[in-house]
Amino acid sequence: MRNIIVCVKVVPKAENVIFDPATKRLDRSKAENQINDADKTAIEIALRLREKNGGKVILLSMGPPLFENYLKLGVAMGADDAILLSDRNFGGADTYPTALVLSTAITKIGDYDLILAGEESSDAALGQLPGQIAEFLDIPQVLFASSVKFEGGKLRVRRRIKGGHETVETSGPVMVSVEMGAVQPRFPNFEKMKWAVSGFHLKIWNSTELNLREEVTGLKGSLTLVKGLIEITPSKRKRVFIDGNVEEKSSRLAELLKERSLE
Amino acid sequence: MIKKELWVVVERDGSEIEDVSLEILGKSAVIAKSSGYSVTGIVLGTPEDGVVRDVIRYGADRVILLKHERLNQYSNDLYVKVLYDLISSELPAALLVGATYYGRDLAGRLAARLRTGLTANAINIKMDEKGLLVFGVPAYGGKIMAEIVCETARPQMSTVRPGTFSKVFDQGKKGKIVEVVPEISKVQDRVKVIDRKINKSKDLTKSEKTIVGGNGVGGDFSLVWKLAELTHSDVGVTRPLADKGIVPRELQVGTTGYSLKSKVALILGVSGSEHFTSGIRDCGTVISVDIDKGSEIFNHSDYCVVGDASEIIPAVIKKLEGKI
């Protein structure tokens, strides 16, 4: 197989993101970051494909320098290479310029059979970027996949559809987004981690290297705008604790269930 | 000139229209009424007449039928092509699509080709005083709703979360029907479907009574099914159980699953992660069982039982069997 390029996003853990109702801003400073879960799944799928069919697994991410260490974790999982697309102009991007920057980099890397991404990120959870990247590259797309196989030069992908799944086939370069949890991602390897940190050279490309004008990237190249944030408060619940031993608790539960079903 | 039209892509399976498409038509009709806009439903393929009529009865002032045999089944390559051609010549102000698997597959690519802004999984849509659509989309596991606008590019595009808006039916409503035969003889479908498997599982968004099992239920899920049978409830699960394949993904509750609107929900062995609790926010009464007194799920419950599910479930079953 030729190159497998995996799009990777680093996201804050949702539970650590704090909303300040006064400023209507998110405080992500205390949030622990991680590789987006579905993207980890994508890395694992890429590594398994390489083990069977050869080729190189290249991780690609657009983001600030702090993403570097997370990409190195991906290298320690077994990826052959990792490239960070980082430039002050790239900041504040919605999915349109993000797809533009990523697809430009993918074209620069070249020689690929497969682009993998996560089904969606855990922060904004749009799930629309993979289709947009595919459009810019003019390659077919298969989204929400749970298995990817390479057989006789063709890709056979199982994807989720309403109420079930489909098996589809494509040939040539294709974009596939994968479901979180489709396979269990391996842990970073300790020896490889040491190399990733000290020996490995992570490439960083900026707008000059990608030959992208300032107006088409980042905030300036964006077509949507986040106008405001509203905290969704959970509906107020009674929180009545039912006491007693197992016997008493289950009696009360059975009663509750029966009362409610008669409503 | 951009037209004051709200367009809705109607998704259907044969003659059955997806609920989410009807819900978006209903919501669009409400927005259109107060703003001087009109609603257009886009139907693809060669459906029975009843489909087009229903699109009007559920809110469209006009239907554009993109009539071609090859469009009866969803295909990314074909749908993006015909919708792009139509939209770039007609220039509607907005295009809304159901956030189904096919709808989301379509929307990203179409938005990129149209060079317009897109937002996903809207749970709120309103029009501001300048006539701009404001889409409310959940982020960070449903803890925050971001308000997104697309100021200059057109159409303003969004996918819409199923089960969010109400359908509006008007038996006597009249509307215009325009047939367009798209030119797609040269367009290839690069993704070939070789097999399709559908499990006919329950549509959880319509469930009146639901029992949700989580990791804490342990290995034996058959007791949950049994309890559901006894109480005439439907069964839902948390993501880890759907990931493990214990039940189909269609039964998953939460941000990446379905939102419940049940009158009563019994939650068993669930820790109460935000990704999950956003899916039970609209339930009537929530009753939870968890072994851990400090479980976050209790903050989202009306009745809380601290206990071992593997003891409580069989005991409740016994009680119900004894008395029913």
Ligand SMILES: Cc1cc2nc3c(=O)[nH]c(=O)nc-3n(C[C@H](O)[C@H](O)[C@H](O)COP(=O)(O)OP(=O)(O)OC[C@H]3O[C@@H](n4cnc5c(N)ncnc54)[C@H](O)[C@@H]3O)c2cc1C
């Ligand atoms: C609260 C909030 C709301 C937002 N709303 C919108 C909106 O409505 N419309 C809009 O266009 N933008 C929006 N954005 C901006 C958007 O989140 C960013 O453009 C982001 O880079 C891509 O969105 P996503 O992560 O949701 O993409 P998704 O489509 O969910 O991502 C899918 C996959 O694409 C890959 N991927 C995503 N980002 C990167 C990256 N930077 N580098 C490499 N691979 C990547 C990953 O494999 C990921 O799993 C919003 C941002 C926030 C914080």
Ligand SMILES: Cc1cc2nc3c(=O)[nH]c(=O)nc-3n(C[C@H](O)[C@H](O)[C@H](O)COP(=O)(O)OP(=O)(O)OC[C@H]3O[C@@H](n4cnc5c(N)ncnc54)[C@H](O)[C@@H]3O)c2cc1C
């Ligand atoms: C992007 C993203 C999207 C996600 N989408 C979803 C989604 O749509 N839906 C969803 O559910 N999750 C989703 N998740 C996962 C979510 O964050 C949680 O990991 C998940 O909901 C936890 O499932 P759980 O509560 O069943 O398991 P756990 O977190 O393992 O909790 C098990 C609970 O059972 C209790 N327990 C243990 N033993 C017993 C016993 N014997 N009797 C009674 N109680 C017991 C424990 O005290 C605990 O509270 C998503 C995560 C991400 C990152």
